[in-house]
Amino acid sequence: MNGTTTREALVAGARSLGLGVYALAASIVLFTLSVVSISLVLAGVGFFTTPTVLTAVRKYAGRRRQLAAAWSDVLIPSPYRPFPKDVRGGITGRVERTTLLIKDKATWRDLRWLLVDMTAGFTVLIVSASLFLYGVMGFVLAAGLWRAFRHDPYWFAFIPVDSQLTGILAALLGAALLVAGHRWSATLLKAHFTLTRSMIAPDHEQEQALRIARLTESRHDAVDTSAAELRRIERDLHDGAQARLVAVGMDLGTIEALIEKNPAKAKELIGKTRQSSAEALTELRDLVRGIHPPVLAERGLGDAVKALALRLPVPTEVAVDLPGRADAPVESAAYFAVSETLTNVVKHAEANRVWVDVSYGEGMLRVAVTDDGKGGARTGGGTGLSGLERRLGTFDGILAVSSPSGGPTMVTMEIPCELS
Missing domain, CATH: 3.30.565.10 (Histidine kinase-like ATPase, C-terminal domain)
Structure with a gap:
């Protein structure tokens, strides 16, 4: 076995069944609507429908990315370029959005994926679920259902079930299918998501473009974050440790003046000064820990x-x-x-x-x-x-x-x- 527990295998089979039914219906509907909507662009109608339909396709693909990460630890990066901030509203905005979507390579990769999702992707999911469903069917036939087929054999895979003996053979085959389901259902589910990743993950050119855009944006964010962090450190030092250290200096000056005239008062101030210095040290340690925790470095x-x-x-x-x-x-x-x-x-x-x-x-x-x-x-x-x-x-x-x-x-x- 590959280390998959029975519960994990059953969950994978159930997820495969549910996702397979949902994927078949959703992919067919979204692909059909997308093709019709894009075809109607030349007639003008598509400018009103295409942005909505293709946005729905992207949300559907985004949901599949989430499931891939949550169910099979398959991360699928998003290839979509954000709309420019100056895209207008109204009819003109619809035309601009439609043009941007149609020119985006990710749109055509999504449509190609919908075709694969309703065929090869659906097949992989149904095989994963069928290993359990068909396996259980073998035991049901052996338990007595074979009697309904005494005059007209029921073909369970390659076994014509029409007697108790052939029912037992069906149960043995069913057991083998259940073992295969235990062994391969999670693997097949992951294979489905891996196939999805190969279809909708960004290609090399898209990766480079997205990487440049992301690094440019993150560079600005890093500069802004660094500036904000420096302001926070300055504020914390000014309002916290610096204020306490100034107070410690003033107290030391007072102690110096009182050390001979009023030793008792000077001794009292020494205790307060020691406490203030300890608090300043604690605040400095907390500040340093917020910048780079010592345990992380060590x-x-x-x-x-x-x-x-x-x-x-x-x-x-x-x-x-x-x-x-x-x-x-x-x-x-x-x-x-x-x-x-x-x-x-x-x-x-x-x-x-x-x-x-x-x-x-x-x-x-x-x-x-x-x-x-x-x-x-x-x-x-x-x-x-x-x-x-x-x-x-x-x-x-x-x-x-x-x-x-x-x-x-x-x-x-x-x-x-x-x-x-």
């Missing part, structure tokens, strides 16, 4: 995330599988990405438990944060996850979010890097 990302989890009010399990250490900037970016994600969980998810998985493979540092909260997390619209996505983009990293209403929520981050 012990690496895994232990730093574990230390972070210990301070959370929600029970958190951390699993780390790192054969080495990444460069300091990458570790820092991953650490603060996890920190922000966990902060969002505590603030918004209403979760009872959190799981953090940190691993490395195929040149990627991968972090998955999962919670059992209420779900509904989304990127876009200026949310914290959007800012996190932009910051990861500085390192050419990607972020995927799966968060159906009612939960669970899974935030997956990948950063390309090499480990020492």
Whole structure:
């Protein structure tokens, strides 16, 4: 066996069945509407329908990306270029949007994928589900259903079932199919998502264009973030440690004046000064920890995330599988990405438990944060996850979010890097 539990295999089979039925219907409908709408562009009608239809196709593909990440750990980058900010509204805006969508290579890759999704993709899903369904059918035939076919054999695969003996043979074949389902259902589901990735993930040219756009945007974000961080550090130093150190200096001057005239008062001030200096030192340590936690520098990302989890009010399990250490900037970016994600969980998810998985493979540092909260997390619209996505983009990293209403929520981050 490949380590898949019976529950995982059954869940994979059920997911394959549900997704297969949904994919067949949705792909046929969306492909038909897309072709008709684009064909009507020459008649003018398509300018009103095409943006809506193709946006629906992109949302459908986006949902498949989420399922791929959540169900099979297959990350599929989005290839879509954002609309320019100066696209107008009204009829002119519809014409501009239609033109941009039709010129975008990603649109035609999506349409090609819809054809594959309703054929090869559907076939892979149904095979995954049928291993269980057809396997159970063999036992049902052996249990007595064969009697309904005594005069007209029922062909169970290559076995003509019309007697108890052939029913037993059907049960043996059914058992073999169930074993195959246990062994291969999750693999077939992952194969479906891998096929999807090969169809709708950006090609090399798109990757380069998106990478340039993302790095340009993330560079501006990094500059803005650095400036904001410097202002925060300056403010914290001015309002915190600096003010306390000034007070310590003033107290020392007072102590110097009182040391001979009023030793008791001077001794009292010495105690307060010692306390003020200790508080200033604590604030400086907290400030330094916020810039770059010592545990991250000394012990690496895994232990730093574990230390972070210990301070959370929600029970958190951390699993780390790192054969080495990444460069300091990458570790820092991953650490603060996890920190922000966990902060969002505590603030918004209403979760009872959190799981953090940190691993490395195929040149990627991968972090998955999962919670059992209420779900509904989304990127876009200026949310914290959007800012996190932009910051990861500085390192050419990607972020995927799966968060159906009612939960669970899974935030997956990948950063390309090499480990020492």
